[in-house]
Amino acid sequence: SLRLGPAQIAGSAVICLFTVWNCFGLARVARLQNILTGTKLAVLAAFILLALLASTGDWSHFSTHAVRTSTNSLAVQSVISLVWIMVAYSGWNAATYIAEELRSPRRTLPLALAAGTGIVAALYLALNVVYIYATPLETMKGVIPVASQAASRLFGPGIAGGFTALLTISITATINAMITIGPRVYYAMARNGAFFRVAARVHPRWRTPVPAILAQGALAALLTLTPFPQLVLYIGFSLTFFSALAVASVFRFRRRPHWQRLHALDLAFPLAPGAYLLMAGCMTIYGFVWQPVASFSAAVTVAVGALAYRWHFRHTAR
Template sequence: MKKSFNTKNDLTREVGLSSATVLVIANMVGTGVFTTSGFILKELGDPRALLLCWLFGGLFALCGAFCFGELGARFPRAGGEYVFLRESFGRPVAFLSGWISLFVGFSAPIAAASMAFSSYFSQAFGLPTDGAFVFSPFGVPMITLSWFNLIALLVIGTFTLIHYHGLRTGTKVQNGLTLFKITLIIVFIIGGFTFGKGSIEHFSARQDLFATFSSEKFAVSLIFVSFAYSGWNAAAYLGGEIINPRRNIPSALLIGTAVVTVLYLLLNALYIYAVPIGQLAGEVEVGAKAAIGLFGTNISRFFSAAVALGLLSVVSAMVMTGPRIYYAMAQDGVFFSVFGKLNPLHHTPASSIFLQAGIAVIMVLSASFETLLIYIGFTLSLSAMLTVVGLMRIRWREGKAPNLYQTPGYPLTPLLFIAANSWIIFFSVRSQPVAVLFALGTIAVGMLVYLLTGTKKEDDQDPALTAETEPTY
């Protein structure tokens, strides 16, 4: 494959359109769709409302992908949202976005995906789920050690080492795992509707759909859905390593998001077809429950093992993508310089990779799965919304970029995305104040870190705005 180098940061452009699209799909499909539908049904109690929620989530994600596609075409560099916000609002806001990505965009989803893998893996092989040791200083639970957590930690460590070893190796592993996962989902959908022992009666109405749609619970459910759809912007983070990024970044975002939206709707329809919603409400392993309902208990362990293997691609994709943001921040001088260095042997941002892994490990040991979902959904909605506001600011300031991809339906598309995320944020604050406080605390700590690391260079000329304006493809 042809390689080219960005003369400033020496990241290698060796990711083509297919691999970039696979990365988007791998980031999106995984923990959320196999775990969150049970929580949504617990909130909504109606199968039609569940499907409507997933449809809205897909439309919102597509609106975001349209907008991020234009930003990726304008600024095809490593860093994603960090770079986009630096161009629209300046270093301080960009740093906070990168800080959010470090904890919420990648470390927390890595922890959640690893915990989901452990849950399905334990179910597949009948491993014990009790007998945990809880460290509780002053009566407050802080750290939990169990077989469940240890398996999750092993997953994080394995993929951290794989992506530390090199981009080419990591990409091959990523593509293989994603191909397996998509094949599994397609076979499950086709086989379930064709040969499964489900019932169309499970789709019958339970509540007034309009009343459910306009309720606070629907907005809260969209928090879970937004987590499941997170990752639609994944290709933008590897802007410095994608071949022909001004064409391939928008294409990868849109193709990947559209494919995942269709898969999510079909998969959730299969869940409803398979099992009465009363048996799914509040459950984490909804995929395994559906498999049992469709094919009997004998298939449950095989399905759980397959889902567990498929979830590894989520961990792999997140471990690969996230460190490029912290690397870009350090390159700009707004984060500790050690995270802006590449490993001379493997040519990867090794320090950033290990930083992310360390935070994910702490989250596995200290947080519950459901709390992580709320924490992730609220904070990512805030960051993505601000990035799209930044696109509108750039458009107002500079106008259209000639000969580059343009957001379809502008300005309605970004306005719809902003309105949807504002809705989610408003109801998150009302209904989940504790998780929101943790999210706001993360932002506050980020502001303090910026004051310590970034303000000294705030007035300097940004080297990325000069050396990288026209990157080499």
């Protein structure tokens, strides 16, 4: 069911604000993104450091167990939980979406991907250590704002409120990044005849794909009306499908005679992409079995896009 309350209104307002800002040139957006990302990293690093230095947590939480209430097996539940992790890690490859606008993509793009993945993985693991150090697993069950709960137990309600506010502000870095990169995909598709031509229009002064930016902002604002758990599962299953397609394409591209390879990664092929595809397949299958509504909604979205491409764009795409 859809919801419309203060949280949804605030979320839509933030999306609209950054959507409008992204229309006024990539240089301004990049400067803002650097500030927001720096703030986010500083807040997360301070939160992790102060939490680990605090004496109010308990390392024995790592040896305790929560009572399982799910009827699914542990293996199945772990696979479904990977959908949430997929969403948490989403954006690590976002630099590829704006590769055409980078000054020296051959040098900066691999660096951005490697550094971004490493930083996200380190922060993800460190934050989960802090959460378990602060809160027993049994107390954490069913809680969505885990960071607020952990901060409250570690520092008290007063300081926790300040950290929660800073963490909330830091999320704007992710919002702005996603608003920036998404329209570049629609623009590239439209320019190649694989999407509606209006998405390829670029503002003559700001050199930004304004129609694509505004359309994405409107759809994102509508999605805020969806309950958060269902929205994460819906997005997670969609991300899993498309990331699996991207990884599967490596097998085809590597057979091309002039395909440029990173020889340092030859040892990981085909084991790494094969393992990823196997896990993505398991996530998809178990998703349809145990989360049918979210997974079916994602499948319908993908199917509509595939049919639209086949009927309307297949003959114009190049």
